[in-house]
Amino acid sequence: MAELLKVENIEVFYGEFQALYGVSFHVDEGEIVALLGANGAGKTTTLKTISGLLRPRSGRILYEGRDITHTPPHKRVEAGIAHVPEGRGIFPWLTVMENLKAAAYVKRARERFEETLEFVFSLFPILKERRDQQAGTLSGGEQQMLAIARALILRPRLLMLDEPSLGLAPKLAYNVIMLTKQLRDEGYTILLVEQNVRLSLKVADRAYVLETGRIVKEGSSAELERDPMIRAAYLGM
Ligand SMILES: Nc1ncnc2c1ncn2[C@@H]1O[C@H](COP(=O)(O)OP(=O)(O)OP(=O)(O)O)[C@@H](O)[C@H]1O
Ligand SMILES: [Mg+2]
Structure with missing residues (x-):
């Protein structure tokens, strides 16, 4: 599968505060990739950097093989990057x-x-x-x-969803997450940001786990569901 998005080693700051430390990951065409992590891990910061609302101090963002690190947000939208923000917008x-x-x-x-x-x-x-x-x-x-x-x-071409299940009753949260699978089957490529690890791993092909600004785990959803650290820290087992 072709690589649609590649995030290379980004470091993002809010003033003096460093929110992301060398974050790297990729999303292939046709995949659902979940970016998981607790409150304050840096998930929203990562999406905002991909959509151009924040600039990394170092690192690069490649989309369709082109470096878009310095491309303004509206041009990224025109190129097919859509961001459903936290809180819906x-x-x-x-x-x-x-x-x-x-x-x-x-x-x-x-x-x-x-x-x-x-x-x-x-x-x-x-x-x-x-x-x-x-x-x-x-x-x-x-x-x-x-x-x-x-x-x-x-x-x-790339649909980024920031915590679509947040604030919804469990049944609706389930429906919204399942919808991503339907969209994937329609041909969309999805980067799904979620705190709901259990639900996300049901639909994602692969996932990355962020902790205080660093990616600490990555793998297929099946691998992460079996991972002892993930089971203890995020699946309550
Ligand atoms: N505008 C801002 N100014 C300063 N610090 C910020 C700002 N936005 C976020 N941060 C800090 O950056 C870190 C990452 O925040 P971010 O919003 O990316 O986390 P998140 O993983 O999306 O969390 P949540 O699950 O709560 O949405 C946190 O420590 C947060 O306090
Ligand atoms: Mg967030």
């Missing part, structure tokens, strides 16, 4: 439809908007039903669907 006062239209600000999304919209509505029929409803009045699960739908409107 939808506009609560706008309707579902307005939220989707607002997402289509790049050429990549505008070109085949109607067709993409149809696909997104087939994936989330509830959003079609509620298209004229204010986004802030949707349930938590529906808001998460809308956040993902906004990213899909961009026709991404």
Whole structure:
């Protein structure tokens, strides 16, 4: 499989505080890769660096084989990198439809908007039903669907999800994580950031574990599920 994303040895700081220490990993086309770790491990920082909201002090980010370390965020979106942020990033006062239209600000999304919209509505029929409803009045699960739908409107090649299960009841959390598998089967490549290790390992092909800014484990989901350290620290066994 072709390598879609390669993160090489990135070091990221907030002022004097170092959040990432030599983080390296890769995502191949068609994979779900999970980036796992506890609160404050550096998961969000990693995604923000890939989408260009943060600049690494050193290291490189390669996408489709090109160095994008210094490419501005909107150009990365145009190149097909979509980021569903922590906390969803939808506009609560706008309707579902307005939220989707607002997402289509790049050429990549505008070109085949109607067709993409149809696909997104087939994936989330509830959003079609509620298209004229204010986004802030949707349930938590529906808001998460809308956040993902906004990213899909961009026709991404790489879909990055930051804790999509956060704040959802267990059944909905399960559904959202299972949705990533459905998207993978549709041909999407997904980088999934989660604290919910058990659930993530059910859908991911491979995973990396971050601890205080460093990758401390990597492997296939099956390998990590068997790993004694992972079982003790993250699976409560
Ligand atoms: N804007 C900021 N300014 C200073 N420090 C920050 C900032 N954002 C994050 N940090 C720190 O960087 C480290 C990594 O944070 P990050 O948000 O990437 O973690 P995370 O793995 O996403 O955690 P969570 O599961 O809580 O979302 C933490 O120690 C955090 O306190
Ligand atoms: Mg986070």
